[in-house]
Amino acid sequence: MRRPSPQDGDFPWWLVIVGSTLAWLMWRVVADDTYRQVLATLSKGIELTVVVTLISYSAASALGLMLALMALSRSVVLRQIARLYVEVMRGVPMIVLLLYVAFVLAPALVTFWNWATAPLGLDPLRGRDFPLLARAVIALTLAYASFLAEIFRAGLQAVDEGQIEAAEALGLSRWHRFRHIVAPQAFRTILPPYGNDFVAMVKDSSLVSVLGVADITQLGKVTAAGNFRYFETYNVVALIYLIMTIGLSLLLRRIERRLRQNQG
Secondary structure, eight states, X not given: OOOOXXXXXXXXXXXXXXXXXXXXXXXXXXXXXXXXXXXXXXXHHHHHHHHHHHHHHHXXXXXXXXXXXXXXXXXXXXXXXXXXXXXXXXXXXXXXXXXXXXIIIHHHHHXXXXXXXXXXXXXXXXXXXXXXXXXXXXXXXXXXXXXXXXHHHHHHHTSOHHHXXXXXXXXXXXXXXXXXXIHHHHHHHHHHHHHHHHHHHHXXXXXXXXXTOOSXXXXXXXXXXXXXXXXHHHXXXXXXXXXXXXXXXXXXXHHHHHHHHHHO
């Protein structure tokens, strides 16, 4: 039985403060024409922000799991490849990686594609045929895969080796050992940091605005530059992101609490 920590019984004053601030901002949106116009404009970028986040995080999860399995492989080559990827990607700032993928890697891929398909007689691609949105998704995927790889690796290593050996002795295949023994236990360890990184991805998706992708942040910059109402515009930008991130954080905490109760 898990012993409750002192924080478990604390009244969430932070939530009261944040909720009051959000309520005030929402009231201003309802009561003020400027706020309503700004919200109407920025709401067009919410769908794109959500799509970028979901696609990037799903792809990063798949790549991160593959890297984690490589890091735990018996092959020295696979382990070193996984370590090289993780260390390099974690050492490059997100915005630098976005710019590198957008203006270095993407043109290089277009050039390689044209060279590889020239003998086939296909029409050559142009740089603008590689959308900036796709470049942003690739950059976010490559960056977050390195963080998720470490989360997955730690979660998989946390499973008791004795249980895996017992399942192997019972004749379970590697897939069935992973599915029935490793994955359920690793999931409980992985969920908190995995959820935190998803919330971080929502916030980091705002960096795609440097490429001109019409997300919430980019539309906010364009709107503020047009109406010169920076205070109102960025209040609404902050409101949208806070609603998304705090809502996700509360949902994840609820899931974690339920898992702890079931485990206890």
